[in-house]
Amino acid sequence: MDANRLLDSMELFGNRMFAVTAGKDSEAIKECSGWAVSDLMAHVGAVYEWVTSIIESGSLERPTTPFPTPPENDKRNWAMSRLSTLLRVLRESDPLTPVWTFGKHQNIGFYIRRMTHETLIHMRDAESIIDESIEVDGDVACDGIDEYIDGTLQRSIDPNKGFLYPNGSIHLHRTDGEGEWLIESSGNEIVVTREHAKGDVAVRGSALALLLYLWGRDPQGLEIFGEPNLAQAWGSLAP
Numbered sequence: 001m002d003a004n005r006l007l008d009s010m011e012l013f014g015n016r017m018f019a020v021t022a023g024k025d026s027e028a029i030k031e032c033s034g035w036a037v038s039d040l041m042a043h044v045g046a047v048y049e050w051v052t053s054i055i056e057s058g059s060l061e062r063p064t065t066p067f068p069t070p071p072e073n074d075k076r077n078w079a080m081s082r083l084s085t086l087l088r089v090l091r092e093s094d095p096l097t098p099v100w101t102f103g104k105h106q107n108i109g110f111y112i113r114r115m116t117h118e119t120l121i122h123m124r125d126a127e128s129i130i131d132e133s134i135e136v137d138g139d140v141a142c143d144g145i146d147e148y149i150d151g152t153l154q155r156s157i158d159p160n161k162g163f164l165y166p167n168g169s170i171h172l173h174r175t176d177g178e179g180e181w182l183i184e185s186s187g188n189e190i191v192v193t194r195e196h197a198k199g200d201v202a203v204r205g206s207a208l209a210l211l212l213y214l215w216g217r218d219p220q221g222l223e224i225f226g227e228p229n230l231a232q233a234w235g236s237l238a239p
Helices: 003-020 039-059 075-091 109-127 139-156 206-215 227-234
Strands: 171-175 182-187 191-192 201-204 224-225
Touching: 003 075, 003 109, 003 139, 039 075, 039 109, 075 109, 075 191, 109 139, 109 206, 139 171, 139 182, 139 191, 139 206, 171 206, 201 206, 201 227, 224 227
Parallel strands: 171 201
Antiparallel strands: 171 182, 182 191, 201 224
């Protein structure tokens, strides 16, 4: 997806996230057990600052500096500032510029995509405190599904720690546009095909609902065909 479209979406999602959390530092985040708004702000601010430091370093080596520590107070304004800086740095950069990443694509474009979808998910987390949500571009959310499958899903399994993929395949079917995925597992490996095919369980919904489901949230409007426990297992793999 076009980098400018993703960056515009990131800015929209970030502005919305900060708007709905104003004055609500102690409010519980329904989708993140044990987290209040201040915890969410600490998390996103640290991520934004960490990514900014990687891009500004221009290094292809894994960073050795500690993960940023949020301030004791006013975490929201701190996180807002960190997002503003990150957006400026990303907009001024060529997406194809090489840089270290924790994914298979070693360039700045990786972070444009990852930070857009990171912000989208946490915007929805923030919106849960007011039970209201803005409309999200279905194609942007669909890109988020591909980004999750290509990245997080294939990094979240660690057989050395006893984590394996569920024993059964899943078919994801987007209902608000084009998008179908069959994910088949074999121990600690998966095969993904973007096609209409029968899985052991099928999950149907809008691109955004499917994306939220994959990230362990509980969206409305999903249809599940097949074993509910298998669907729950596939929707519980995100870190």
